[in-house]
Amino acid sequence: MNTAADRIVALESQLRILKRVLYAACGIGLLALLLAGTSMTSSSDRLTARELLIRNKEGMIAVGIGVHASGTGMISIFNKHGMPVASLKVAEEGEGTGRLEIRGDDGETVVGLGAGPKGNGGVMVRNHEGQTVAALTCNTNGDGSVSILNKKGNAIGGIAATPDGDGGLILADKDGKAVLTLPQ
Numbered sequence: 001m002n003t004a005a006d007r008i009v010a011l012e013s014q015l016r017i018l019k020r021v022l023y024a025a026c027g028i029g030l031l032a033l034l035l036a037g038t039s040m041t042s043s044s045d046r047l048t049a050r051e052l053l054i055r056n057k058e059g060m061i062a063v064g065i066g067v068h069a070s071g072t073g074m075i076s077i078f079n080k081h082g083m084p085v086a087s088l089k090v091a092e093e094g095e096g097t098g099r100l101e102i103r104g105d106d107g108e109t110v111v112g113l114g115a116g117p118k119g120n121g122g123v124m125v126r127n128h129e130g131q132t133v134a135a136l137t138c139n140t141n142g143d144g145s146v147s148i149l150n151k152k153g154n155a156i157g158g159i160a161a162t163p164d165g166d167g168g169l170i171l172a173d174k175d176g177k178a179v180l181t182l183p184q
Helices: 004-041
Strands: 051-055 061-067 073-078 084-090 098-103 109-115 121-126 132-138 144-149 155-161 167-172 178-182
Antiparallel strands (some): 109 121, 155 167, 167 178
């Protein structure tokens, strides 16, 4: 005969089965909502993300594609120790022109390549102390120039186009005072 205890055991068994069915139905419903949301926000020819990190086999970031703090796009390449060694980004100052930066072991920029606000390009070289010691630039007329600076920041040598379009050479002392100018 069925006793009260037998009935309770049977009811508990049915309750466990109903819970499993309910959990499965909720899981399937949640999965359907997630899939529907994903299909509405992406397509097969477009990937949308704020950041993409590619890691090496040790788990360190090797390449990062994302948004710079200024809100512009940026691509960074990292060495095996996780230090950034190169980046392609938008300059933070001026009109937001492109900039390529190469960094040393300490993470500081040692070579920079970029465009000025009016579209003229430039290359800057820094020493291990972070001081600019050489620059290849364009002036506002679009003519080129090469400048050599000492670590005090004084220009001690330069080759540039003159306003007439001729070549010019300037040599200076350690304080930046011209000692030779050609043509004179």
